[in-house]
Amino acid sequence: MQKTVKIPGPDHPITVTKSPSHVVVVVAGKVIADTKNALVLREAAYPEVLYIPREDADMAQFERTAHATYCPYKGDCSYYSLPAGGEQSVNAVWTYEDPYDAVSMIKGHLAFYPDRVDAVQIHPN
Secondary structure (H helix, E strand, O other): OEEEEEEOOOOEEEEEEEOOEEEEEEEOOEEEEEEOOOEEEEEOOOOOEEEEEHHHEOHHHOEEEEEEEEEOOOEEEEEEEOHHHHHHHOOOEEEOOOOOHHHHHHOOEEEEOHHHOOEEEEEEO
């Protein structure tokens, strides 16, 4: 799956592809996400972001927060904390629950701040 989207604005391309890697996210020594179905989102000059399907995450370990942001290219963004990770893992996870059509493929996926979890391990598939 690859989709390159030119969003109106000053050269702000967004590309979403299937990751060729096996991705594992660890918090407090516990695996909270494990997938071979991650997506890689590349947006303009920003670092790439891995999006993991919710069904490959242990959602019982997540706690929804009131924190929210807005991206003019992707839409409204919601956040989760990971209580097992303590203060470091507050608002460690973000998700676009109803993203704009141009990036609809990230719906149902989660992204993690690498510095708010113990590890985001990337292994060859």
